[in-house]
Amino acid sequence: MKKTIFIFTSLIIALLAIFQINKYHLISQDVSMQFVIATIAVVFFIIGSVISKKTSHSITVSSQEINQAKIDELGISNREHEVLCKVAEGLSNKEIAHQLYVSESTIKTHVSNLLVKLNAKRRTQAVQIAKKLKIIPL
Amino acid sequence: MKKTIFIFTSLIIALLAIFQINKYHLISQDVSMQFVIATIAVVFFIIGSVISKKTSHSITVSSQEINQAKIDELGISNREHEVLCKVAEGLSNKEIAHQLYVSESTIKTHVSNLLVKLNAKRRTQAVQIAKKLKIIPL
DNA sequence: ATGAAATTCATACTTTAGTATGAGTACAAT
């Protein structure tokens, strides 16, 4: 958000500079004046689009962004969350173990801990709960 | 989208009009010139924001209906679909059996058939695939 | 450096899940 303000401010300064240049050198020429105005319009149009996209990204897409606060609240560790995502993809413990280069028993431990933390009885239920809490993507 | 183009065009014309007025009446006054430029900037910033918001809205919102055609294509029966939804809720075979007033072996049969039809190895994967194909809610 | 939390792994066990096979019932279409 600070970046946005910075960029915004810079562009205003830049445009004022262009205006000043225009004022002292080309003030009476229609063509350059229209060019300046067109440039300003385009630049601010782009700025508006970008900012809107970024802010609306955190609003509309927030329904698909992970809720880190909830993860912390439930005491789910990084590794556990990683495993949880793999479980949500429909992978078996063995497949997850291979993908993460650990043993199957390690995955079993993680899954077991996840079930407790998510208050679930099965991995399918854990996925369902995790999606409801928005702690896993989509 | 046609509305957007219309609004966009109208505003360009409006701004050019303002420019013309400015040209013939206030061309030498800095204050009004800056005002015009500021107005242009703000207007186009708003236009950019609105357009961006509308387009991104139409992208993010459109997605939440079940695909009956796909269900038929895969040859999934009513009962199977019913079971599939229960599986997606994270229920066990036994729990589903109780809810549907049938035996657990019946559910096992349905699930087994579903796995074949959805080309899945596990129930978790079946849920994942089903959601991707939009044949189960959310 | 030390203690807490995180990660890893194993073994032994119980419980679900999933497969294979066969079969009975009901119902709609031919």
Next chain:
DNA sequence: ATTGTACTCATACTAAAGTATGAATTTCAT
């Protein structure tokens, strides 16, 4: 009436998932 489809159920089995316990290692902040 016969055929096909959907639904039901059982038995017996294999495979995967999940629990419990204990322990070694690593990481990280106090």
